[in-house]
Amino acid sequence: MNQWASFGEWLAMGGYAAYVWPSIGLAIGTLLLNMVMARRRHAQALQRALRRLAVDGNGNGEA
Amino acid sequence: MATWTWFHKLGSPPHVYRIAGRFAPWFGWGALLCIVYGLFGGLVLAPPDYQQKDAFRIIYVHAPAAWLSLSCYTAMAVAAFVGLVWRMKIAHAAAAxxxxxxxxxxxxCLATGSLWGRPMWGTWWEWxxxxxxxxxxxxxYLGYMALRSAHDDLQRADRSSAVLAIVGVVNVPIIHYSVYWWNSLHQGATVMKADRPSMPTEMLVPLLVMFLGFTLFQLWVLCTRLRAEILDRExxxxxxxxxLREGA
Structure with missing residues (x-):
């Protein structure tokens, strides 16, 4: 941990900040995007299923 | 036989829907813990590389992304194969x-590789x-998804996209061995090789934790999206x- 003299030095990444931080940011952003989209996909499918159920509650027909 | 009941249960949508719902939070929280620790370990604790200095830290997202893209494709091809051969709908759903x-x-993986290649090789891209x-x-991947959305009929979408997924799997070993088969600009394996990984422990541990985190994340996404597929299909x-009456 004592390799970094200051927070600013850590941010500078030994002069490679312009390459390191966009990489990290892109990876984190993609993780979050996948999370949001997967959750939304599930929520929408659940909504559709519940709507079908409300239209036809006996479990025999196609809504 | 026990193995076969297990296999049959995997083909049963109600069973898979419940199992996926039960496992998802464990995968999700596990992924979060691993990724937070892995990034901290890789970006703060690990010493700089003696050659590449701090630019090497891109490895903590680049290599796990590569691993995820390859393991995910392999799993997708296996699922597509099972779906095609045993006509198992849930396997097609998993592939999708x-x-x-x-x-x-x-x-x-490509974008971070490009950002890493620029300062190290002096080029954003090389063929x-x-x-x-x-x-x-x-x-x-893009072809697989485009092919799926091109069909209105789900069964046809499942079958034709499965063929593409299976044919494309030949590319997976090509990616892995490309650095040995051809004279490549890309460095060889650091972690996944026969003898010991060529990395000091302080660098290696956060990387392995990142691999685990990305794997758990992939499983979380699989569980969540598979449940959505099941809801739409059943x-x-x-x-x-x-x-649903009980409250999904």
Whole structure:
């Protein structure tokens, strides 16, 4: 941990900040995007299923 | 036999829907813990590389992204194969659930590789065996998803996309061995090789934790998207209606 003299030095990444931080940011952003989209996909499918159920509650027909 | 009941249960939508719902939070929280620790360990604790200095830290997202894109494709091809051969609907659903996360990390792998290549090799891109085969992987994912959405009929979408997924799997070993088979700009394996990994422990541990985190994340996405696929596919099934009345 004592390799970094200051927070600013850590941010500078030994002069490679312009390459390191966009990489990290892109990876984190993609993780979050996948999370949001997967959750939304599930929520929408659940909504559709519940709507079908409300239209036809006996479990025999196609809504 | 016990093995076969297990296999049959895997083919049963109600069972898979519940199991996926039960496991998802464990995968999700596990992924979060691993990724937070892995990034901290890689970006703060690990010492700089003696050659590449701090630029080497890109490895903590680049290599796990590569791993995710490859393992995800392999799983997708296996699921597609099972779906095609045993006509198991849930296997097709799993393959479809895996494609978006795999595709997005194939892109992350290429983009972070480019950002790493610029300061180290002096170029953003080179038509080299490793880079080109990884680009083909991204196109295979995109082709798979495009083919699925081109069909209105779900069964046809399942079957034709499965053929593409299975044919494309030949690219996976090509990506892995490309650095040995061809004279590549890309460095060889650091972790996944026969003898000990060529990295000091303080560098290696956060990287392994990141691999685990990305794997758990992929499983979380699979569980969540697979549940959505099941909800859409099992339109009239009585179990689903009961499940939903109980509060999914």
């Amino acid at each position: 659930a895996l494609a978006p996360v795999g595709a997005s990390f194939a892109f992350v 080299d065996a490793r880079l080109t085969s990884q680009l083909i992987l991204l196109f295979l 339109r009239n099934a009585r179990w689903l209606q009961e499940q």
